[in-house]
Each structure stands twice: as structure tokens, then as C-alpha cells.
Amino acid sequence: MDDRVIEHARVLVNWSTHVKRGEMVLVRAPPNAHELVIAISAEVARKGASCMVSMESDEMAKAYLLNAEEQTISLYPRHFARAVDECDVIIGIEAPIDTMTLSSVNPEKLIARSRTRKPILDMALAKRWCDTVHPCEALAYQANMTLEEYRDFVYDSILIDWKDASQNMSVLRERLDSYKNIRILGKDTDLFAETSGRIWVVADGKNNMPCGEVYTSPVEDTVEGRIWFDIPFIYQGKIIENVRLVFERGRVVDYSAGQGEQTLKAIIEADEGAKKLGEIAFGMNKGITKYTMNMLFDEKMWGTIHCALGMALKECNGTNESAIHVDMIKDMHTGEVLAGDGTIYKDGKFFYDLV
Amino acid sequence: MDDRVIEHARVLVNWSTHVKRGEMVLVRAPPNAHELVIAISAEVARKGASCMVSMESDEMAKAYLLNAEEQTISLYPRHFARAVDECDVIIGIEAPIDTMTLSSVNPEKLIARSRTRKPILDMALAKRWCDTVHPCEALAYQANMTLEEYRDFVYDSILIDWKDASQNMSVLRERLDSYKNIRILGKDTDLFAETSGRIWVVADGKNNMPCGEVYTSPVEDTVEGRIWFDIPFIYQGKIIENVRLVFERGRVVDYSAGQGEQTLKAIIEADEGAKKLGEIAFGMNKGITKYTMNMLFDEKMWGTIHCALGMALKECNGTNESAIHVDMIKDMHTGEVLAGDGTIYKDGKFFYDLV
Structure with a gap:
């Protein structure tokens, strides 16, 4: 076994979920x-x-959903619910055989399944939990890498000194919390938002691994200007790229996409909250040096900013409500961020002292 | 996917465990x-x-046990216990990566693990349950076949008309129940046992798949004579073959083995009940035409008889108690079985009308 698999497990069990004697761990x-x-x-x-493992795969879900009537999909899995209820820690691992398996399943069945399992999700979110990936061929393919290259990529982003990374991000968080607004500048981009009364939060590997971002929910109605998201992403199996958004008094008033504009339209028209920004965040993981069309990694990429349309984050004092929360990413290797009256970031460099 | 995998699943869900609407199914x-x-x-x-799957492998068990202190091994897996408690049906599948994985684990740790999990086993046995195999390279290798040959072998034993097979075995069961004793004749073999007051039972795929045997527990103290078990088997990782046993008034008074005699000695000396026969049975699965060193298959092989030293079977009115129950198999393609005063089986053929 690759030593890095063992190190990965140690990060998950010790740093991310801090498993203690006598606890019940559920791995999905x-x-x-x-x-x-x-x-x-x-x-x-x-x-x-103690450890138990729930085997879950897209292939199993597809086989089940293709053969299940509506009444069957709404059947609550009481045995699984009881296992979740009894555990202290949940570790979720992504390692698909094929990233496209669920694309042939009727989306309504997938939604019905999520609805049935919502109480289990709520139970799970109340535990200590962390989602991660195990490098596999399908994800390597999606990332346009060989499996060996992809393994290096994944472990370079996971096997870092999380204590140091956390301290560095805390320095940024404190700085950001001291300002009342933020302004993002770059090519085709000049976006302003107030952040007073909102809280900046450090994501340092407790719920995602890899991790590394500092995020907040801006004051919704104060978002003004335009922004170009130059990094492509996948939403419900569809690639969307070169998204451009224009905001007035917090609402999207114009938009375009180089690819997937119909999907972008569907996102923005999902509900009223989908037209507003629920999140602004800095990607802070230096191990992630390129995008791989996997949001778990891409949104944490060093030298990027991401914004999400839709649901705001409670821990940030965000108030925007929406059924969606769609992250979009902007490369900031050439770009600038102002906060208060001064520059805090420019062309890949923060203007404060790292630990 | 091989159509036979789909047929196998249908046999397990419909015939073996008879899954009904609204039920909770746990697959291990x-x-x-x-x-x-x-x-x-x-x-x-x-x-x-509804279906949930507990992922369990020898590799996971080994990794856990090698790193667990005694106190940890005795920790009751409450989350898994609650899932088992809540389910109606349990299907267990064997498909090892390597059949030798657990051989390097201290047997005491394995026993301690079983002890911790005994209440879960008891809960599981009170459900509808079935154990089966999925053909894989390690089992094919153990059976001395290619994977393709092994797949044919497995599905030939599983994809049969179980209703017909069950009716055929019921005819034999009724016949055997009408006699008061049984006598097995063959090379180096003349074994007699009384069976009056005992019940012959048909095993037709409810708990094992493949299945196919008609068995009872003989009146322990009436077993007299000698028997040669010419088919090798594995006990705790050790091969034992050419076992010869001599019984007087129900107890083994002499024994030998061509290979593994020390292991045979340990079996017989396990306790007082280990010296007595807990089971006599006819293998009735015509799809199983050769032994593969896997008891799930071998004991059901058509044209064989097997006897077990040790624990008798409650459903047969058996009374012998022992910590062990070790099956040993005899080819009866040349051999004869008498019941009451007449021959009921000779050289591969039963003397009664099959359905």
C-alpha cells in the first residue's frame, strides 16, 4: 500500500474528525x-x-432507482438511519468507477431519493463528519491526468501541515473581519460587496479533505458590479465555463456563459435567492495548483476566489435563502482584492504576514 | 454483467430470503x-x-485487529448492532481477495472479536438470512479452476429449479423419517446409527446458496462401526484428508488421517461432545460434481454423505453438545445406504421415486 494512503487515513481520523476512544465511526x-x-x-x-462501513456506489444507486417505483423510493431506510443515529463520526469517501453513472437516471428519482433521505442527512450533519476522495482512474480521467499524476495531485493537497495552514488562514480571517467591505478587481471584473456584520470563517479540513478556504456570506443587497469566472465547472453533469455576471443592488441583472448558458439560466432562475451571492471565499490550499473539474478541490485552489449563487451560510450570519448553492471560481493569479481602503491581495500574494 | 449474476440475485431475494414490500434488507x-x-x-x-450494504473484508478485519488493543476489540459496535436489529433480511456474500488474509492474525484476537459480536450474530440468526458466494479469482484458485470454469461451477450449483429440488429432497426426507436407523456401507466403511425420535430436515436454499442436503442428528450413543472420509477438507486453515474413524457406543475410539492427523486429534479432543456424531447428511445438489475445498459447496455435492463431529442440530432433536461442529465428507458413488431392512441408496442412485 502507498504510504500516502496510510497518511491520508491518519489525517481523516486524527485531524479532521478527531476520533476518540469508545466512539462509533461510520465510513461511507x-x-x-x-x-x-x-x-x-x-x-x-x-x-x-469501532468502525463500520456502508458500501455505497453510483452503480448500486442506479440499479436501485431504475427498478424502484415511487412508493419504493419513498421508503425510509430505517436500518441505515439507526446506524447513522448511533455513530459519532462519519467519513464519506468519493472514488467512482465512472463519473457518468447516474447521468442516465431520471433526475426526479434522484431528487425523490434525496427527499426520503433528508432526515438522515440532517442527522449526519449534526455529527463530526468529513468528505474526501480516494484517487481512482475515473477521477484521474476527469482531471485529465494519469492515475499516478492524479495520486500526486490528491496527496499534495491533503498531506500538508494542517496546523500551520489553519494558523495562516486565521491571520487572513482576522484581517478580513476587521474590514467592512471587499472589492475584487481583474480582467472584466470589478465586484464590490459589504461584509460588515458578517463573519469570515476558516475551513481547515474538518468537513472537507482536501480543504483550505476562508469564506463569508456578503451583505446580499450590497453586491454591485461585474465578475468573470474563468475556471470551468460541472453542474448536474453539465460543463459551464466563462460565466460573466453583472450585479445591481445585489441581484444578477445580466449574465452570459461561453458554454452551458442554458444551465446557467436554469441556475439563476431557480428562485429569487439564486440571483444573489450566498458566498465569497478565498481558495487557500497551496497544494492545489490546477483545476480538475471537482469542486472539492477546485474551490480550494491557491490563488483563486470563488463566489456562490444561492443559499448563504448560517455560520457567517448569511441570510440569503435558496434551494441552490452553486460555486463559481475565478483565477486571481492576475487580479487584486481590496478591503477597506487598501489592497490585501495582488497577483498571487497576500499583503499580510503569514505565520 | 453476466446474466447469471442477475439470476443469482433473484434466487437470493425471491427464493432464499423471500423479500417483501416495505422490508429492510442488509447485505454484508x-x-x-x-x-x-x-x-x-x-x-x-x-x-x-430497502437495501443497505455493510462492506466487510478480511483485509479490513486484519488491519483493525492488528492495531487494536484487547479493550478495543471488546468494544461493542453499537451502530452496526442497531442496523442489524432493524433489518428483516440479511444476505451474506463471500468473495475474498485472498483466502489466506486472516492466517497471520493471532487466533485469540479473532476469537475475542467473535465473542464481542456474539449478540449481533444471535440477532442476525433470528432474521431471515442466507449466505452465498460471488465467484472471484481467489475462490477459483482455491478450487483449482480458472475464473471462467469456477463461474460455471458456482452458477451450475445455484441456478437450478429449487422448487423441484426441494420436492425431491422432501420425498427422501419422508422416507428417511419412516425408518428407525441408517447404515452406511463402502470401502473401509460400515457405520450404523439409530435415528428414531430424530427429525430429518431438508435444506433447500433458505440459509445457504448453493444448498441441497437432507440431514439429521443421530441418536448419539448408538453410533457403531467405522467410516472412511475420502474427500479432503480445510479446518482452521489446515488441510485434513483420508480421515478414518471407529465408533463404539457412540464415541470415537480410534482415528487416523492421511494428512493433518494432529489437527484431527485436536478436533476430537476439543471436548467430550467432539467425540460424537452431531450430524449425518446426504449431499443432494446435482450441480456440484466435484469438491473445491469450500464446505458451502462440498457438503452439498451429489453422491456424497457427510457426518459432523460435535454439536448436534436442535431442529433435528439432536442433543449432543460441543464447542465444535466439523463436517467430513465421503464419496458414495461406490457405496450403499441401508435404512430399516432395505437398501435406499446404492452407487449414486436412490431407491425411491423422485418427483
Whole structure:
């Protein structure tokens, strides 16, 4: 086994979810993640905790949904719910055989399934939890890398000194919290938002691994200007790229996309809240040096900013409500961020002292 | 997917465990069995039931046990217990990556693990449950076949008309129940046992798949004579073959083995009940034409008889108690079985009318 799989398991069990003696750990994983599951089993044993694994794959979900009537999809999985209810920690692993498996399933069935399982999701979110990936061929392919290259890419983003990274991000967070507004400048971009009364939050690997971002929800109605998101992303199986948004008094008043404009339209017209910004964030993971069309990684990429249309974040004092929360990413290797009256970031460099 | 995987899933869900609308199904499977798990998911959906899968592998168990202190191994997995408690049906699938994985784990740790999980096992046995295999390279290798040959072998034993097979076995069961004793004749073999007051039972695929045997527990103290078991088997990782046993007034008074005699000695000396026969049975699965060192298959092989030293079976009115129950198999393609005063079986043929 690659030593980095063992290190990955240690990060998940020790840093991300801080498993303690006597605790119940539930791992949710597809068969492709067996190697990481083995390493997690070892690490959970070392902590004196108990481990069970729920095998979940897109192929199983597809087979089930294609053969299930509506009444069956609404059947509450009581056995799974009880397992979730009883556990202290949940670790979710992504490692698909094929990233396209669910694309042939009727979206209404997928939504009905999510609705049935909503109480379980709510239970799970109230535990200590972390989502991660185990490098596999399908994800390497999606990232346009060989599996070996992709392994390097994944572990370079995960096997970092999270204590240091966390401290660095805290310095930025404190700085941002001291200002009342933020302004993002770059090519085709000049976006302003007030942030007073809102809280900037450090994401340092407790719920996502890899992680690394500092984010807030801006004061919704104060967002003004335009922004160009130059990094492509996937929404419900569709690629969207070169999104341009124009805001007036907090609302999107004009938009375009180089690809996937129909999907962008559907996002913006989902509901009233979908026209407003629910999040502004700095990607802070220096191990992530290129995008791979996987939001778990892309939004944390060093030298980027991302904004989300839709639902705001409660922990930031955000108020915007929406059924959606769609992240879009902007490369800031050439670009500038102002806060208060001064520049805090320019062309890949922050204007404050890192630890 | 091989159509036979789909048929296998149908046999498990419909015939073996008879899954009904609204029920909770728990599948216990290693990653290697993903294909069968997908097919089971589809079939469970068709029945209107809910499916969850516990991923369990020897590799995960080994990693956990090698890193767990005694106190950790005794930690009760409450989350898994609650899932088991809540389900109606349990399907267990064997499909190892390597059949030797657990051989390097201290047996005491394995026993301690079983002890911790005994209440869960008891809960599981009170449900509708069935154990099966999914053909894989390690099992093919153990059976000395290519994977393709092994797939044919497995499905030939599973994809049969179980209703017909069950009726045929019921005819034999009724016949055997009408006699008060049984006598097995063959090379180096003349074994007699009384069976009056005992019940012959048909095993037709409800708990094992493949299945196919008609068994009882003989009146322990009436077993007299000698028997040669010419088919090798594995006990705790050790091969034992050419076992010869001599009984007087129900107890083994002499024994030998061509290979593994020390292991045979340990079996017989396990406790007082280990010296007595807990089971006599006819293998009735015509699809199983050769042994593969896997007891799930071998004991059901057509044209064989097997006897077990140790624990008798409650459903047969058996009374022998022991910590062990070790099956040993005898080829009866040349051999004869008498019941009452007449021959009921000779050289591969039963002397009664099959359905």
C-alpha cells in the first residue's frame, strides 16, 4: 500500500474528525475506496474506536432507482438511519468507477431519493463528519491526468501541515473581519460587496479533505458590479465555463456563459435567492495548483476566489435563502482584492504576514 | 454483467430470503462482490424493499485487529448492532481477495472479536438470512479452476429449479423419517446409527446458496462401526484428508488421517461432545460434481454423505453438545445406504421415486 494512503487515513481520523476512544465511526465508501477503508480501519483501531462501513456506489444507486417505483423510493431506510443515529463520526469517501453513472437516471428519482433521505442527512450533519476522495482512474480521467499524476495531485493537497495552514488562514480571517467591505478587481471584473456584520470563517479540513478556504456570506443587497469566472465547472453533469455576471443592488441583472448558458439560466432562475451571492471565499490550499473539474478541490485552489449563487451560510450570519448553492471560481493569479481602503491581495500574494 | 449474476440475485431475494414490500434488507459483502450487490439492489427495489450494504473484508478485519488493543476489540459496535436489529433480511456474500488474509492474525484476537459480536450474530440468526458466494479469482484458485470454469461451477450449483429440488429432497426426507436407523456401507466403511425420535430436515436454499442436503442428528450413543472420509477438507486453515474413524457406543475410539492427523486429534479432543456424531447428511445438489475445498459447496455435492463431529442440530432433536461442529465428507458413488431392512441408496442412485 502507498504510504500516502496510510497518511491520508491518519489525517481523516486524527485531524479532521478527531476520533476518540469508545466512539462509533461510520465510513461511507464505494468498493473502489477499499484501500483507504483498510487504512482507516487500522487508524480507528489505534484510537480505540469501532468502525463500520456502508458500501455505497453510483452503480448500486442506479440499479436501485431504475427498478424502484415511487412508493419504493419513498421508503425510509430505517436500518441505515439507526446506524447513522448511533455513530459519532462519519467519513464519506468519493472514488467512482465512472463519473457518468447516474447521468442516465431520471433526475426526479434522484431528487425523490434525496427527499426520503433528508432526515438522515440532517442527522449526519449534526455529527463530526468529513468528505474526501480516494484517487481512482475515473477521477484521474476527469482531471485529465494519469492515475499516478492524479495520486500526486490528491496527496499534495491533503498531506500538508494542517496546523500551520489553519494558523495562516486565521491571520487572513482576522484581517478580513476587521474590514467592512471587499472589492475584487481583474480582467472584466470589478465586484464590490459589504461584509460588515458578517463573519469570515476558516475551513481547515474538518468537513472537507482536501480543504483550505476562508469564506463569508456578503451583505446580499450590497453586491454591485461585474465578475468573470474563468475556471470551468460541472453542474448536474453539465460543463459551464466563462460565466460573466453583472450585479445591481445585489441581484444578477445580466449574465452570459461561453458554454452551458442554458444551465446557467436554469441556475439563476431557480428562485429569487439564486440571483444573489450566498458566498465569497478565498481558495487557500497551496497544494492545489490546477483545476480538475471537482469542486472539492477546485474551490480550494491557491490563488483563486470563488463566489456562490444561492443559499448563504448560517455560520457567517448569511441570510440569503435558496434551494441552490452553486460555486463559481475565478483565477486571481492576475487580479487584486481590496478591503477597506487598501489592497490585501495582488497577483498571487497576500499583503499580510503569514505565520 | 453476466446474466447469471442477475439470476443469482433473484434466487437470493425471491427464493432464499423471500423479500417483501416495505422490508429492510442488509447485505454484508466485501468490495469484490460489488457486481452481485448491484444486482441485489435492483432486485430488492423490484420487491419494494430497502437495501443497505455493510462492506466487510478480511483485509479490513486484519488491519483493525492488528492495531487494536484487547479493550478495543471488546468494544461493542453499537451502530452496526442497531442496523442489524432493524433489518428483516440479511444476505451474506463471500468473495475474498485472498483466502489466506486472516492466517497471520493471532487466533485469540479473532476469537475475542467473535465473542464481542456474539449478540449481533444471535440477532442476525433470528432474521431471515442466507449466505452465498460471488465467484472471484481467489475462490477459483482455491478450487483449482480458472475464473471462467469456477463461474460455471458456482452458477451450475445455484441456478437450478429449487422448487423441484426441494420436492425431491422432501420425498427422501419422508422416507428417511419412516425408518428407525441408517447404515452406511463402502470401502473401509460400515457405520450404523439409530435415528428414531430424530427429525430429518431438508435444506433447500433458505440459509445457504448453493444448498441441497437432507440431514439429521443421530441418536448419539448408538453410533457403531467405522467410516472412511475420502474427500479432503480445510479446518482452521489446515488441510485434513483420508480421515478414518471407529465408533463404539457412540464415541470415537480410534482415528487416523492421511494428512493433518494432529489437527484431527485436536478436533476430537476439543471436548467430550467432539467425540460424537452431531450430524449425518446426504449431499443432494446435482450441480456440484466435484469438491473445491469450500464446505458451502462440498457438503452439498451429489453422491456424497457427510457426518459432523460435535454439536448436534436442535431442529433435528439432536442433543449432543460441543464447542465444535466439523463436517467430513465421503464419496458414495461406490457405496450403499441401508435404512430399516432395505437398501435406499446404492452407487449414486436412490431407491425411491423422485418427483
